[in-house]
Amino acid sequence: MSTRDAAVDGARTAVHLVVARAPLRVSLAGGGTDLPSYADRFASAVVSLAMDRYVSVTTFPRSFGGGVRACWEDVEQVEHAEQLRNRFARAALLHTGTLRSIQLASCADAPSSSGLGGSGAFAVALLHQERPEPGELAERAGAIEMHDLGRQVGKHDHYMAAFGGLRVLRCGKDGSVRPQPLAIGGALEGYVRDRLLLFFTGLSRDAGQVLTAQDRNTYYGDSDTLRALRSIHSLVPEMLNAVTTGRVDSIGLLLDAHWQAKCRLSQGVSNNRVEALYKVGREADADGGKLLGAGGGFLLLSSAPGRTQEIRAAMAEQHAQELPFGPDATGSQVVGLPV
Structure with missing residues (x-):
């Protein structure tokens, strides 16, 4: 092989088609207390489960x-990454310095702005193209959303997308996050697969917009907001006990x-459609159950034993489509092929 042929071959094999996926998540307790306006003052924790439903990004x-061509x-077809309308992709590409000569495509198991942590999973999947470690990946994805885009969110979604599994995320007053893994026992796995049901309300809202009011009220010490957040925070130890000991019948009540x-956090949390469902x-x-995310599009319902078919039938009559799911154990994954 000539020197020129070797150089050409080396240049070609250095370029890759890269596919990354990051899981969506279901928050079980403590969601919303990870915002810095609360966590930086009181510390907080969130119990969360990554699902085997994903956001993927191909470059x-x-x-x-x-x-840049993006699907x-x-x-979208633009000359430079900063011209992209998709603000998450724009910010992530500017962050990595990938500004031109790239094609991207993204697919997801759920609509955007539907309360399952999709924007965080998208940022994690896009940044995973560079293969950082999970902790760095979560921090970089969180920084893009919180600082570059100025969204009033915490790091919950980014850590769950990067690490996966069942975890308690302990958020310190210094901005740190410790993603402690929790074992998924047989009782809990059976409960998640057989009795924990997800239904799409048909509504999608931007979580950042809904969380702005909560963040402002927390920052200024609104007593009702702080009382509600303390109540949410207080449920974490009980949920931890339920999921780690297999006491699954108490999860719905929590x-x-x-x-x-x-x-009680904000008038924008619920609406007539959600309350009716x-x-x-x-x-x-x-x-028991709750709307997921701040803006929320998915309603999580916990079925009493043996009653899942009745719940499914009742929700189908209300045109609320189910999204079946189970636990994800891997977190964000990436593969590359030379082209």
Whole structure:
């Protein structure tokens, strides 16, 4: 092989088609207390479960034509990454310095802004193209959303997308996050797969916008907001006990207590559609549940033993589509192929 041929071959094999995926998540207790306005003052914790439902990002070099070509719900073709309309992709590409000569495509198991941590999972999957360690990956993804985009969110979604599994995220007053893994025993895994149900309300809202009011009220010490957040925070030890000891029959009651406290945070948390669906679910023998995320599009319902089919039928009558799921144990994953 000539020197020129070796150089060309080396240049070609250094370029990769890269596919990364990051899991969506279901928060069980403590959600919302990870915002810095609360965690930096009181410390906090969130019990969360990564699902085997994902956001994927594929990147491919663009050798002809230059610029950036991106496929989401629509297709964007621009000369420079800073011109992308998708603000999460724009911020992530600017962060990595990948500004031109790239093609991207993203797919997801759930609609955007639906309360399952999709924007955090998207940022993690896109940044995972560079293969950082999970802790660095979560911190970088969180920084993009919180600092570069100025969104009033915490690091919950980014850590769950990067690490996966069942975890308690302990958020310190110094901004640190310790993602402590929890074992998923047989009783809990069976409960998640057989009795924990997800239904799409048909509504999608931007979590950052909904959390702005909570963040402002927390920062200025609004007593009602702080009382509700303390109530949510106080449920974490009970949820930890339930998931680690297999006391799954108490999970629904804890989810309901979380939901009642969450509704006191802001008028924007719930609406007539959500309240009607929750009532239908409870009347069909759900023993608890809550809307996921701050803006929320998915309603999580815990079924009483043997009552899942009745709940599914009742929700189907309300045109609330189910998203079946189980636990994810791997967190964000990435593969690359030379091209």
